[in-house]
Amino acid sequence: MPSSVLSHQIAAQSIGRIPPCTILSEARAAEIEGLAETILAEIGVNFTDNPAALARWQEAGAEVQGERVYIPRGLARRLCATAPASFVQQAVNPARSVTIGGGKPVIAPVYGPPFVLDPVEGRRAARFGDFQMLVRLAHASEAISHAGGTLCEPTDLPLETRHLDMLMAHALLSDKPFMGSTTDPERARDSVAFARTLFGLEGDDLPVLLSALINIGSPLSFDATMSECLEVYAGAGQACVISAYAIMGATAPVTVIGTLAQALAEVMAGTAYAQLVRPGAPVVFGLYANALDTKTGASIFSSPEMTQLTLAAGQLARRMGLPYRAGGCLTAAFEPNAHAGYEAANSLWASQLAGVDFMLHGAGWLESGLVASPEKFVLDTDQISATLRQYDGLQSASGDPLASLREVGPGGHFLGAEETLREGEARLWKSAVLEDRTHDAWEAANRPDTVWHARQCVNRLLDASQPPSLAPERRAALEAFVARRKKEIAGL
């Protein structure tokens, strides 16, 4: 076991916290790293429709044939060394800035669903109103430390300017950090310009104001949209979450070892490229993973293979000295039912044990990411709130740990013990959403189900949530920027 991993485990133990889980031996991890170097050198990586990228690679010492880049052994790893092990992403409210890679996971909501599960209308195309509501939920949820990006696709808005409306909603409805657009490099530039305006910052040395999801076209391919968006964000010193998109059996091999080697090679290529664009550009080692049922085509989440991938990739990220993105509360379920509960909990556990630093899809995800659900959102954040208590470690007793037992004695009970009355409620985690009545009381209340409780919780959160305050001149500047860009885009 590498000594850094061991010391991490001992540090976690000393405060009674669950340490990141290491399932790869030193030899196995080194084997996978060797396979990744072989992939980069012998199979290569495509950078399509981006001659500038190919030129950068050639200049750095790679061999370029057509759109294929062959990266000699050792080169990618050397380039990756300038990426920082952690970084702060600023929030407009400085108290809500987050450290990604700081030992405690930063949690963001679901990203990208074109549909929502509406309590009244059922499953339907997502609208801007849903997007705004999900941003408000992210703003109001204590367990959510990062408001994410495309919480759902506002399909009722024109594609060409949708990113501007989403950025505006993030700025007006939340004061947590958020993500920029990666659907087009022009929209990435808009995102950076928007963030500059929001924070009132100019110049070339921006702090990290945005993170951006750079999905690799697995296997081993960066299309022009992604490589150019990466150039925009890395070039501006903004954070790229460079994510292998590993669907075992479809975009990755059916073996865990093969998938790990491929994902590592992909993230190394992307990270190295970000460093070629701007040495020191912050990068997150990303993994999105599910398996394909090769018979039916269904998505399989939270299976043992997914757990192994998630844990092992976390080890590989730590060995590279990069923050790690993985997991979330993933499920293939269509509704927040038992299926969703089992799978979401499984993938949340795998993420936590993997030592995840940036957890995208932390809340609200259904149907393999096709659907966002506010009710699932609050069920997930409730579970995450329990998970996060782990990072507080084992609470000490105040004073003699045997005090209440001495008071109560053998055969007694602790209900009236002084310690129970003084500390019981504060000490013990309690769900904010799950049923907690007796069966009789539940029957008398017409047997409300978990989703009903979740809906009440959504309404409570939205009712109680305070919109953030944004300085009027900032808001005016943002509005002017968006109005100008919309006009320009319409004129094209």
Add this chain to the structure above:
Amino acid sequence: MPSSVLSHQIAAQSIGRIPPCTILSEARAAEIEGLAETILAEIGVNFTDNPAALARWQEAGAEVQGERVYIPRGLARRLCATAPASFVQQAVNPARSVTIGGGKPVIAPVYGPPFVLDPVEGRRAARFGDFQMLVRLAHASEAISHAGGTLCEPTDLPLETRHLDMLMAHALLSDKPFMGSTTDPERARDSVAFARTLFGLEGDDLPVLLSALINIGSPLSFDATMSECLEVYAGAGQACVISAYAIMGATAPVTVIGTLAQALAEVMAGTAYAQLVRPGAPVVFGLYANALDTKTGASIFSSPEMTQLTLAAGQLARRMGLPYRAGGCLTAAFEPNAHAGYEAANSLWASQLAGVDFMLHGAGWLESGLVASPEKFVLDTDQISATLRQYDGLQSASGDPLASLREVGPGGHFLGAEETLREGEARLWKSAVLEDRTHDAWEAANRPDTVWHARQCVNRLLDASQPPSLAPERRAALEAFVARRKKEIAGL
């Protein structure tokens, strides 16, 4: 970190398996062990209505005052040393004998619910027909390695002879190992005599034919029923699962540290007592735990405190060299809904990470243990089947791990790759019960929910299940034994 724990972790890593999680540092574990010794020496343990037990303790060197036993520091631990680190519990089908403490968890179903959730009648008192059906499910489920004991209380049978009917059902409907009665020492003796008859064994040196759940009257009390049942089983060399019954805030302190110290003291007292009865008697270090919402009285499962308890007690059990019982698929939910899914998965993860050796309540538990559910049973076993794959470790690729990637190349896909076609289906775990169709196909099928799928799975399992074969003379001997005992009991 103790070197034994470390070597365990490295061994697990070398095959790519999730190692047991250690959250207590050496210093913290030693502190808790010290507190447990203090409890035994200064607060003491009650053995009520059992003068023979008090006499045994006095003879062993403890100080007895009334029904309270004060165990001098070091005595309990010395006595515990004769309990084995692992043992084999025989099944009537030798291929189904299990090693408890052998590194892979032995999984048993829910134990004790007085109610069942009937798909037609709803929640109602459990009947013998339910018990038989649950035993058949346990027999048929691959993930279940131990048929358990009182899978539900057959409340339609007379209490005095119910245990005989349950034993008979275990013998006729399953060939997996099972548990004896602990509701009365006479019934414990019946259980041992029944097992002798089933296995056709006499004499004093029985192999382990039965395990028995000895619930401690926490805090720190063994009533006559439990201490005398323990005497029967330990005296016959049968396995006692000696379980602290830790409801934080009710039967245990509200602090994790206090609860751990109390539970350790309790299990040490019970284990030491079993060794006083018969040195070498097999014992399992048991923990049942939930927290009490000290405001509403509701049970809280799978909270961070429960996870910490489960993990830390596993470490304490390993340090004592005893097999460990904990967890299961626990939940307070009334139905197999999202609430149940999250909580069951959480407590399954905690159990697995704790290095559990004997997992009671592995399948079918609802409503804090008040209700057994066949549908929840198969949902849980489905999840357990995924968990158990962990114990196979990381599968190697057959041949070159990069073969399919070389075949497919950057930008390709693996759907038609030779490795995918050859191995995809066999390699990737797949749920046997959760929905796996597209949303359209699901809608067309009238949107069946998880419970509907589970019910089909129950029916498939029961239809396909082959009853075990029992030699006719054994069956006749069992029937004669039961008939004789029923007559004797009726005559009392």
